[in-house]
Amino acid sequence: MTDKRNTFSRRNFLQTTAVGVAAAATGTIAMPAVLRAQGAGVKLGVLQPVTGALSYSGQQGKLGATIAIDEINAAGGIKGIGRIEPVLGDAQSTPDGGNAEVEKMNAAGVVAIVGGYASSICLATTQTAARYDLPYIVDVGVTDAIVTRGLKNTFRFGPGFGVISKSALDNLVAINDKAGKPAKTVMIVHEDSAFGSGLAKLLNAQLPERGFQILETIPHPTPTRDFNNVVLKIKAQNPDIVVPANYYNEYVLLARTMQQQRVRPKAIYSVLGGAASSYKFVKEFPEAAQYIMDCNHWFDPRNPKALELKKKVEAQGQFYTYEVFMNYSCVLLVADALARAGAADRAKLNAALESSTFTGHVMPYGPTKFVNGQNQGAAPANTQVLGNDIQVIFPETFASAKPVFPMPPA
Amino acid sequence: MKAPGYLSVVAVVAALALVPFVTSSNVILNFLVIALLIALVGQGWNVLGGYGGQYSFGHAAFFGTGAYTTAVLQVQYGINAWPGFAIGIAAGALVGAVIGFLSFRSGLKGSYFALVTLAFAEVLRIVASVAPITGAGVGTLIRLDVRFEAFQFQSRAIFYWIILALVALSLVIVRMIENSRFGARLVAVRENEDAARALGVDVMATKLGAMTISAAITAAGGCFYAQYYLFLDAGIAYGPWISVEALLAPIIGGVGTIYGPLLGALVVKTLGEAAKHVTGTAPGLDLIIYGAVLVLVVGFAPRGVAGLLERLWPRRSRAPARAEEGKSRD
Numbered sequence: 001m002t003d004k005r006n007t008f009s010r011r012n013f014l015q016t017t018a019v020g021v022a023a024a025a026t027g028t029i030a031m032p033a034v035l036r037a038q039g040a041g042v043k044l045g046v047l048q049p050v051t052g053a054l055s056y057s058g059q060q061g062k063l064g065a066t067i068a069i070d071e072i073n074a075a076g077g078i079k080g081i082g083r084i085e086p087v088l089g090d091a092q093s094t095p096d097g098g099n100a101e102v103e104k105m106n107a108a109g110v111v112a113i114v115g116g117y118a119s120s121i122c123l124a125t126t127q128t129a130a131r132y133d134l135p136y137i138v139d140v141g142v143t144d145a146i147v148t149r150g151l152k153n154t155f156r157f158g159p160g161f162g163v164i165s166k167s168a169l170d171n172l173v174a175i176n177d178k179a180g181k182p183a184k185t186v187m188i189v190h191e192d193s194a195f196g197s198g199l200a201k202l203l204n205a206q207l208p209e210r211g212f213q214i215l216e217t218i219p220h221p222t223p224t225r226d227f228n229n230v231v232l233k234i235k236a237q238n239p240d241i242v243v244p245a246n247y248y249n250e251y252v253l254l255a256r257t258m259q260q261q262r263v264r265p266k267a268i269y270s271v272l273g274g275a276a277s278s279y280k281f282v283k284e285f286p287e288a289a290q291y292i293m294d295c296n297h298w299f300d301p302r303n304p305k306a307l308e309l310k311k312k313v314e315a316q317g318q319f320y321t322y323e324v325f326m327n328y329s330c331v332l333l334v335a336d337a338l339a340r341a342g343a344a345d346r347a348k349l350n351a352a353l354e355s356s357t358f359t360g361h362v363m364p365y366g367p368t369k370f371v372n373g374q375n376q377g378a379a380p381a382n383t384q385v386l387g388n389d390i391q392v393i394f395p396e397t398f399a400s401a402k403p404v405f406p407m408p409p410a
Numbered sequence: 411m412k413a414p415g416y417l418s419v420v421a422v423v424a425a426l427a428l429v430p431f432v433t434s435s436n437v438i439l440n441f442l443v444i445a446l447l448i449a450l451v452g453q454g455w456n457v458l459g460g461y462g463g464q465y466s467f468g469h470a471a472f473f474g475t476g477a478y479t480t481a482v483l484q485v486q487y488g489i490n491a492w493p494g495f496a497i498g499i500a501a502g503a504l505v506g507a508v509i510g511f512l513s514f515r516s517g518l519k520g521s522y523f524a525l526v527t528l529a530f531a532e533v534l535r536i537v538a539s540v541a542p543i544t545g546a547g548v549g550t551l552i553r554l555d556v557r558f559e560a561f562q563f564q565s566r567a568i569f570y571w572i573i574l575a576l577v578a579l580s581l582v583i584v585r586m587i588e589n590s591r592f593g594a595r596l597v598a599v600r601e602n603e604d605a606a607r608a609l610g611v612d613v614m615a616t617k618l619g620a621m622t623i624s625a626a627i628t629a630a631g632g633c634f635y636a637q638y639y640l641f642l643d644a645g646i647a648y649g650p651w652i653s654v655e656a657l658l659a660p661i662i663g664g665v666g667t668i669y670g671p672l673l674g675a676l677v678v679k680t681l682g683e684a685a686k687h688v689t690g691t692a693p694g695l696d697l698i699i700y701g702a703v704l705v706l707v708v709g710f711a712p713r714g715v716a717g718l719l720e721r722l723w724p725r726r727s728r729a730p731a732r733a734e735e736g737k738s739r740d
Contacts, residue, residue: 050694051694090686094651095639099440100437100440100444103436106437107435107436120549120641120643120646123549123641127554127640127641131556131564143548149551149554192547192644193547193549193645194547194548194549197539197546197548198547198548201546219539221539221645
């Protein structure tokens with residue numbers, strides 16, 4: 001669906017990402033040279049899982065990145081560099097799929113890659129890109145191992161687990177304390193790959209320290225198409241708070257199943273809930289989404305550029321999800337670094353990213369500052385679905401509503 | 411007894427070994443590495459499924475065991491990757507022997523055997539997704555350390571030659587099986603288990619032997635995967651994707667033929683890439699084309715690519731003759 005508004009043609013895409021399997025068969029490979037001959041400007045890899053289990057998020061990420069590229073090109077390209085030519089890649093929701101795309105993008109002569117989305121994909125793709133000193137800007141992947149391996153090419157614009165879980169727990173404690181500590185018990189439902197499991201591990205270590213008792217932690221694979229048993233378990237244990245940590249489809253299904261089975265804890269408090277702060281979810285299932293709180297990536301609602309982007313995305317009939325504004329910001333970050341580097345050179349770009357103090361993004365992070373590849377200002381926000389909208393409840397500096405907790409009875 | 415048929419193995423491997431001299435494109439090499447990896451895993455499946463007639467849906471159990479053993483030994487115990495690789499293969503073979511012993515002893519055949527192997531793989535996947543030693547759901551990340559000693563190489567060409575060497579070894583093993591009495595017994599068991607038993611073939615030992623060899627070859631694929639991608643989680647190592655790839659390659663290429671898995675893997679992977687190539691930005695369209703062409707291939711070439719080639723260019727067919735010969739010897 002997102003492809004209707006792509007401004008680059010199929011031919012263009014083929015020219016830039018041509019795999020050349022046929023060429024291999026004839027033994028006439030000279031791909032980088034051929035591709036370099038395609039024209040000036042700069043090639044930027046946009047790597048997303050646009051098919052497979054994570055396809056919705058992948059397509060949203062691609063949307064954000066391509067909007068940014070279109071805007072930059074419409075304004076005449078990057079100063080001193082020229083237009084950005086996107087090289088789109090589909091990681092097929094697997095690390096090896098992502099890895100193969102990095103190889104293609106490298107051969108196509110991209111100056112950097114933006115994206116990856118899932119932690120497991122980012123772990124593999126950043127490593128492959130590191131072989132070529134190819135700058136890689138991780139859009140979402142939250143596992144902290146992504147930036148703790150000492151890879152000089154890897155930059156993560158958004159926050160990682162450590163920061164997110166700390167922020168989520170601080171805010172949870174604050175919300176609970178303010179309401180007179182009605183919540184004492186927690187159940188965690190998480191997807192079982194690097195993202196969900198890593199988070200569950202952190203929560204299992206930190207929630208008891210903050211006075212919460214964890215009744216049970218339930219892992220499930222992605223995709224999962226039935227949450228009846230999980231919800232029955234929740235019903236049996238009757239926790240005060242349910243903490244889901246999973247991707248979009250599973251999150252929606254879990255919330256709907258809870259609604260169907262009339263399971264209504266004092267709060268559904270997600271940490272990086274795949275759908276909890278998604279306008280799509282709120283619009284399609286407003287009742288299931290009502291009062292759900294989430295600690296997640298969120299745009300800066302004070303930033304006119306962020307609101308303008310929201311309008312633009314919605315005008316295209318799309319939803320303004322975190323994948324969109326994260327990838328949008330990441331592309332702008334690369335463009336800024338390229339302008340400062342003054343050349344489409346990977347080493348110079350790595351250095352420019354390392355010293356980046358970029359403020360033109362739409363996130364509430366302040367100027368970028370990378371230490372070991374991690375953007376230090378990156379932090380999540382807490383949101384709650386209230387009525388037909390998503391309101392920010394933390395941090396208080398740009399909160400648009402007070403948290404409703406405990407959830408009123410149905 | 412003379413051991414015929416090795417010349418073609420040498421020729422095929424030598425031709426493939428020259429690829430890095432023809433192209434330095436890492437895209438092509440990466441593509442071929444994946445295709446050869448699937449060919450290796452498929453060859454593992456072929457020993458048991460193609461020659462032994464025991465269709466497994468759970469070769470992920472061996473792939474994952476090999477992969478995790480190599481990775482965990484390095485990450486948790488600091489054991490060097492090279493011996494880790496060998497131990498990984500041995501561990502995979504052991505898991506194969508155990509699963510084989512349990513299922514063959516219970517007399518499981520056909521679809522029941524397929525289901526029980528699938529179940530074993532799923533159990534291992536779930537265990538790996540919660541066990542601390544495998545890193546649970548977070549997975550195991552092997553540290554990037556591009557040195558020969560750490561079994562990591564800057565050049566894709568070296569990885570390519572390593573996987574090619576493993577494929578070559580698997581081809582030799584399969585040729586040896588074809589030429590041996592063991593191979594003849596295996597084919598006899600595949601064709602008619604009761605008749606084979608009546609002729610004095612130790613059915614249990616034959617099937618168990620095939621299962622162990624099959625598991626070892628597949629585990630080698632897993633060990634290689636761990637070294638190539640340096641990251642594993644339960645879904646990658648024990649997920650159904652690899653079980654499907656393992657049986658798809660030989661079925662497309664030609665079940666029970668020495669080059670079936672190699673042909674199948676190359677055809678399937680090339681098809682996938684070619685579909686991507688023609689569909690451009692439309693997400694998923696390549697997978698639809700890939701699926702449709704796959705259906706056509708299976709529909710019009712039920713004996714796989716090898717069978718199709720034989721039908722197009724009929725020539726002496728050694729394998730069945732040898733099988734007959736073997737049967738009469740037993």
